[in-house]
Amino acid sequence: MLSQRLIRPSPRLVTATHFRYRPLPRPRFSSTESSKKSSSSAIYIGVVSFAAGLGTGWALYRNGKSERPFISSSSPDTVQTPLVTRKTTIPTPDLNELGITDQIVYTAPPTLDDVTKQLNEHKFTVRGALGGVDRYDGAQLASNSPCEDAYMHGSFSSPFGGSGDDSRWMAWAVFDGHCGWQLSNLLKTQLMPFVRRSLADAKPADKSEAAEEAVQQALKNSFMSLDAALVKSATAIIESDLPFAEKARRLEPAYAGACALLTLFDPQSRKLHVASTGDCRAVLGQKAEDGKWITTALSMDCTGATPSEIQRIKAQFPDEPNVVQGGRVWGLQPSRTLGDGMWKWTATLKQKLRHHYNGLALPSATRYKDYKEGPYVTAEPLVTTTQIPSPKEGQPSFLILATDGLWDTMSSEQAVDLVGRWYDRQRKGAQAVEPEKPAEDFGPVILGWKRQCKYEERKATFRDDNAAVHLMRNGLGGADEEMVRGALAFRYPNSRDIRDDITIQVVFFGPV
Template sequence: MKPKQFTIALLSGLVLAGAWYYKDSISASLGNSSPLSPSSPSSSPRPVVSQPQHQSFSTSAVTPAAAASKASEEPKKVILIDNESLYTGTLPAGEKVSKEVDNSGRKIVEMLSPEQATEKLRRNEESYIVGRGRGVWRYDVVQVPSNDPIEDDHDEKIIEVPQTVVPVEGQPSSDWMFWGVFDGHSGWTTSAKLRQALIVMVARELNETYKAALTDPSATAPTSEAVDAAIKKGFLRLDNEIVNESVEKVFKNPSKLVAAETLAPALSGSCGLLAFYESHSKQLKIAVTGDSRAVLGRRGANGKWTATALSEDQTGSNREEEARMRAEHPGEEHVIRNGRVLGGLEPTRAFGDAFYKWSIETQLKIKKEFFGRTPSTLLKTPPYVTAEPVVTTTQIEPDKGDFLVLATDGLWEMLTNEEVVGLVGRWIEEQQEGATKSGKPWFGGLFGGKDQGALPVEGEATDATGQRQPIRIRQWGVTAKESERFVWEDRNAATHVVRNAMGGKNKDQLSALLTLPSPYSRRYRDDLTVEVIFFGNGTDKSGKVTINEEATAIKSKGEKADEKAGDVKAKL
């Protein structure tokens, strides 16, 4: 079945009369296109069926002041949501609607204006200038929730490493730089645990590995394979703490309250994507557990950018992961079913998700003494899911302006690798052009408003093994050309990418997607966490990490960057 197109269709009086009404005040003509289908990426869209139900919904009281200004107000756009479709329509000036429609799960909500959508989009953006002169000069971050609360998380740290660990001629120290994005599922507790502990755990293992290498007179640094092993050990140690050591603790102290707190990160789950950059060797390690993705942008001799995936999405749809799972669990037909582990979990590697790791005996004991669920009848030889990451190594060329995009799978459902790299590449060009005109550093430049044409990127999207394709675009029915889709309005590169993923020039689509309340929003988009890391030395030689205020959300009008000093210190 062909996916329904995303159209900002107007509610017709006929459709509204066949469902519910608002004092006959909503009326318009219904577009010819179908509404956005809320079906999940793995399912086929269901037909829209309107059943005659004449049910009204309540209005908010209009104050005298509001009534006086009613005539001067503009008509309001609203969104109608049910279990099958999404439409937008208009309300006459001054009219209001409540969020709750009836007990059937249908809602009508007032749509955010483009300005309100931008405010929501930028609410959690952060940008930092890294004045270390060691190969990274800036990174941008943004989060846009769909779940409530958001299940994604992230963490960044720069660790100054002394000569006793990494001997660097002519320098007293070098830097280890870490960036991590964590895509939680079935709750937020596992991703929060990764934010608190993963980088610290991996750094400890790296510290031991680098120190051990110094005991060899012929070696000045550990081998690349030894570094990979240290990263993997850090991942596995943390997951063992989450899944197994937590069980030992609760059995020693059999309290339901203690069990609920201690086992929470084990009962939910999270993918983990970690980037590790060593400033002396200029090597970038990407460690991935799950289906978040890292993509490198590099400019070619012709001025265009190339997109190189530095990770593969580890799901049951990845042929290599399926083969590994079947080899580890021979004779179990349903170890991967419908692209999911035992027919349930999509990622084949993840932190937590203890129901796919605990033995049947452990699960039954936890259920008997505390809480839990009956183990799946397909559970035979756990563990099925592992937190061991796949690690790749890339030599970075800071002088050529390489950049790295890390993002949870919500972004890659919307854009291809090439589109993301092209968007950041053109954003850099816009910033540089603005700096030339204004005389300011390019990260504070102005933005051009001309038609940009095709993105400056080489290559086309491929169906490589393990790479999630942007199924949301097909779901929404987006067919516009690049020059008709994308805009350059944000000083934060991560925010810029997310804006274009969710609508770009189509401001109604962006507003509609950001208006949708949880849990309805989850049918159309996932939580989003995006980080963009810019390699190079920049102009700041302060040796510090500082907030880039022009690309960072200010919580209140009077808030200053120095009030966030504690956050900045935590990065270094």
């Protein structure tokens, strides 16, 4: 539940709201008109049943049915009888089979085989992708239920024309939702259309290659346009003639929020464009001449703990000294996000949404009394462009993009080192992947507020043929199999105290 999520030690949101502060149940909607329709419907049952056929009426009588008629959407005044269907009967469960005992039978924890199956459940590998990308791997592991992460990958036509495989750009993205899964799930299908439209608008009139700055601005425009369509349309939605249920569904993604990390690769120029909001992260691993792997940051974490973000926000709100505290913007950890309307709407609009459209009671008025109007967070991404060397130059490279569930467990340098060593083993042959070996004694397993899942180099293991799964396993304990079993033994909501949703994609620009 949201209230449970909010009081945990390391979620994106912090609020003083607890169960005892929850509002009283709201009264159900009622009206005189609906009462009249209900009464008249009851009167019509006998008449309509007879008109539908004596057989149907007799069946209703014999079966003791008391279904009310329903109103046709095409003709509100036409009363129709429901279809009569025979339900398959099931025998009354015999509870004697449960036995008589005072012993509790618990659900078994995951076995080592279960662990491997769970880590590989959502993995994928795409080989021979367009644009000279040799291969990319992906994987996802949920902690929330349902998972609040999402991802997207694929190719699309070059926004600046051309023909052949090299004219198609590649795209990879990960989305980390909060206050629900609704927005991250929507971004899987809705972000790219906005991006492609913005890139098309950036196309030079003389059909020459678009300037790097034009592509970066197009990415910023696409994020901002999508966010405006979600957040700024709230007033128009509630003032429209749409049915209440339709309004509620359209407001849902804006109540939620999501960090978004999008990477675009142009194979002709070999430029990698990265647009980022929030604390998902993209890093590049490149092999130097001495054989070592070099780590290059392609994005910056945008949170209330980032010095440049703190400076930006405080400069924007000089009269609100408490706007950023404890690494959060009025309780919200990311400082740049899509959605999160409660940090962007006016106080008047938020109050109306709370009272009439079940809007979230965030940020907590009890804890953040100095909160004013905002908007305090922005959807404008930070955008970088990096030149990816050709594999022919003898400099293999790879891209890691992941939600903060991975970065909570390891640093960028550790992730690049793990994938780099995995890459070197793969290049030597499949036998280079370590077989399963007897577990070492790494000491007692401790997981909780005192210790969360963390990568330790001494526990590094290389037993997975998928680079994303390889990172995930090592982030949960690696060769310390009991640690990994323990991490996966906890299910939502308890799992949130030791690990977050994890979504990873690893892209290899050189041959594997």
